[in-house]
Amino acid sequence: MTSALGKDLLGLEFLSSEQIRLILDTAEPFKEISERSIKKVPALRGSTIVNLFFENSTRTRISFEFAEKRLSADTVNVSALGSSVQKGETLVDTARNLEAMRIDMVVIRHGASGAAQFLADRIESNVINAGDGLHEHPTQGLLDLLTLRDRFGELAGKKVCICGDVLHSRVARSNIWGLKKMGAEVAVCGPRSLLPHGIEEFGVTVFERIEDAIQWADALNVLRLQLERMTAGYIPSSREYNRVFGVTRERLERAPHDILILHPGPMNRGVEIDSDVADGPHSVILHQVTNGVAIRMAVLYLLAGGRPELAEAAKGGAR
Amino acid sequence: MPSRTTEPKTVLTAPAVERTLRRMADQIVELNDGTDRLVIVGIQRRGVQLSRRISALIEESEGERVLQGSLDITLYRDDLQTVGPRPVVGPTDIPWEIDGRNVVIVDDVLYTGRTVRAALDELADFGRPAHIVLAVLIDRGGRELPIQPDIVGKKLSVEPRDRVDVLVEDLDGRTAVVVVPALEDETP
Numbered sequence: 353m354t355s356a357l358g359k360d361l362l363g364l365e366f367l368s369s370e371q372i373r374l375i376l377d378t379a380e381p382f383k384e385i386s387e388r389s390i391k392k393v394p395a396l397r398g399s400t401i402v403n404l405f406f407e408n409s410t411r412t413r414i415s416f417e418f419a420e421k422r423l424s425a426d427t428v429n430v431s432a433l434g435s436s437v438q439k440g441e442t443l444v445d446t447a448r449n450l451e452a453m454r455i456d457m458v459v460i461r462h463g464a465s466g467a468a469q470f471l472a473d474r475i476e477s478n479v480i481n482a483g484d485g486l487h488e489h490p491t492q493g494l495l496d497l498l499t500l501r502d503r504f505g506e507l508a509g510k511k512v513c514i515c516g517d518v519l520h521s522r523v524a525r526s527n528i529w530g531l532k533k534m535g536a537e538v539a540v541c542g543p544r545s546l547l548p549h550g551i552e553e554f555g556v557t558v559f560e561r562i563e564d565a566i567q568w569a570d571a572l573n574v575l576r577l578q579l580e581r582m583t584a585g586y587i588p589s590s591r592e593y594n595r596v597f598g599v600t601r602e603r604l605e606r607a608p609h610d611i612l613i614l615h616p617g618p619m620n621r622g623v624e625i626d627s628d629v630a631d632g633p634h635s636v637i638l639h640q641v642t643n644g645v646a647i648r649m650a651v652l653y654l655l656a657g658g659r660p661e662l663a664e665a666a667k668g669g670a671r
Numbered sequence: 672m673p674s675r676t677t678e679p680k681t682v683l684t685a686p687a688v689e690r691t692l693r694r695m696a697d698q699i700v701e702l703n704d705g706t707d708r709l710v711i712v713g714i715q716r717r718g719v720q721l722s723r724r725i726s727a728l729i730e731e732s733e734g735e736r737v738l739q740g741s742l743d744i745t746l747y748r749d750d751l752q753t754v755g756p757r758p759v760v761g762p763t764d765i766p767w768e769i770d771g772r773n774v775v776i777v778d779d780v781l782y783t784g785r786t787v788r789a790a791l792d793e794l795a796d797f798g799r800p801a802h803i804v805l806a807v808l809i810d811r812g813g814r815e816l817p818i819q820p821d822i823v824g825k826k827l828s829v830e831p832r833d834r835v836d837v838l839v840e841d842l843d844g845r846t847a848v849v850v851v852p853a854l855e856d857e858t859p
Binding site for chain 1: 743745746748751
C-alpha cells in the first residue's frame with residue numbers, strides 16, 4: 353500500500369488533477385491548525401524528517417519546518433555548508449547515511465535539476481522536492497493554486513499570467529503544469545531573453561507586453577528577476593526592466609477588472625513589482641506564505657499515510 | 672445450529688432517534704445544571720449532525736442558545752497508516768474559548784473508545800474545560816480503553832465484526848440506526 357501521492361512528491365508534471373485536488377482539499381483543514389493557540393497536532397509523532405538544503409533558502413525551509421513541527425515530526429536541518437558535502441561526499445552517500453539513522457522523509461532543495469528524482473530513485477524514505485535547479489518547485493506551485501482557489505472558488509477557466517524571469521524559474525514550470533491540469537488558462541509574459549525556447553509547446557499564450565497580459569489576466573504571478581542565476585546579459589538593466597515589464601499601480605489601474613497579484617518571494621521591489629502593488633489591495637502575497645505551511649502539512653501528511661510496515665505496528669483504531 | 676441472518680436490522684427508526692435525542696438533550700441540561708457555560712461539540716461527521724439536533728432541542732426547551740462546534744479527530748488518531756492511502760481530514764470548528772466551560776462531546780457510536788481518546792487529546796489543545804461529558808447515541812460495547820459514556824441513547828449488544836450504522840437525514844437521506852451483521856465467511 354502506497355500513499356495516494358505515491359512514494360515521493362517530485363513535481364506537478366506527473367501528478368493527476370485528482371491528486372492535486374486531494375492535496376488542496378487536505379490543506380484546507382490544516383489552515384485552521386495554524387490559527388489555534390496550540391498550533392500542533394500529533395499526526396506525525398514519531399516520524400523523523402531531514403531537511404536537506406543544498407541551496408540557500410529561508411522561507412521555504414522555515415515553511416517546511418513549521419509544517420513538520422505542527423504535525424509533531426522530529427526534524428533535522430542539514431545544509432551543504434559545513435556538512436560532509438563540503439568534504440566531497442556525494443548526494444546519495446549523504447542521504448544513505450541519514451537513512452541509516454532511520455529517517456522517514458527527506459525534503460531536498462538542490463541547485464541541479466533532477467536531484468530530487470535522483471535521490472528518490474536510490475533511497476526508501478519519502479522524498480519531497482523543495483526546488484531542484486530550473487526544474488520544479490511543486491509545493492510552491494501547490495500553494496499558488498490554493499491561494500488562487502481561495503479567491504476564485506474554482507480554477508477552471510481562470511486566466512493566470514506568469515510574468516518575468518520564466519527562464520530561470522522552477523516555480524513557473526510547476527505553476528504551468530498545475531494550473532493547466534486544474535483547467536486554468538495560462539500565459540507567460542516577459543522579455544524574450546527570459547522566456548525558455550519553445551515555451552509555446554507548454555500550451556501557454558505568450559505576451560510580450562505587460563499591458564497586454566494585464567488586459568487578459570484574472571491573476572498575475574509575478575516572478576523574481578533571478579539576478580544571481582544570470583550569467584549573461586539577459587536584460588539591459590533593472591531600471592529598464594521595471595520601465596518595460598514592471599507591475600506598477602498605474603498599469604494595474606488600466607486593467608478591465610480586478611486582478612490578483614501573486615509573487616513567490618523574495619521580491620525585488622521597484623524591479624519586477626512596485627511596493628504599492630506588493631502591499632496593495634490586490635496582493636495575496638502574504639496569503640501565499642500562510643497557505644505554504646498548510647500545503648506542506650498536507651503533503652507531509654498524505655505521504656506519511658499508507659505505509660504498510662507502520663500499519664502492521666499500529667493495529668486497531670475504529671471508534 | 673441455525674446460521675446468523677445477514678440482513679440489516681433497523682434498531683431505531685427516525686421517530687425513535689428523535690425521542691432518544693430529546694431525552695439525551697434533557698439529560699445534558701440536567702447533568703450540567705442548566706445551559707450556563709455549556710458547549711456542545713460533535714465529532715465529525717455524524718456526531719456533528721446529532722450534536723446540532725441536540726443543541727436545537729435544548730434551545731427549544733430552555734429558550735437559550737447553546738454554543739455548538741465540531742471536532743475532527745483524524746489528525747489525533749493513533750493509526751494514520753491504517754486509515755488507507757487517502758486519509759480525509761475534516762474541519763474542526765471551535766471558535767470560542769473553552770476554558771472553564773462545561774463541554775459535552777457528542778458522537779454517534781461508541782465502540783473501542785479510541786475516537787473519544789483522540790477527541791479528548793484534541794480538546795486539551797484548545798483549552799481547559801471545567802469538565803467534559805461524553806454523550807453517545809449508541810453504545811455497542813467492545814471497549815479497548817477505559818472510557819465510558821455519561822449519557823447513552825441506546826445500548827446494543829452486537830458481535831465484534833457487526834457494523835452499526837447511524838444514518839442522518841442530511842448525509843444519508845433518512846434517519847435511523849441499523850445493525851449490519853458481518854458475513855459468515857468474513858475473516859476478522
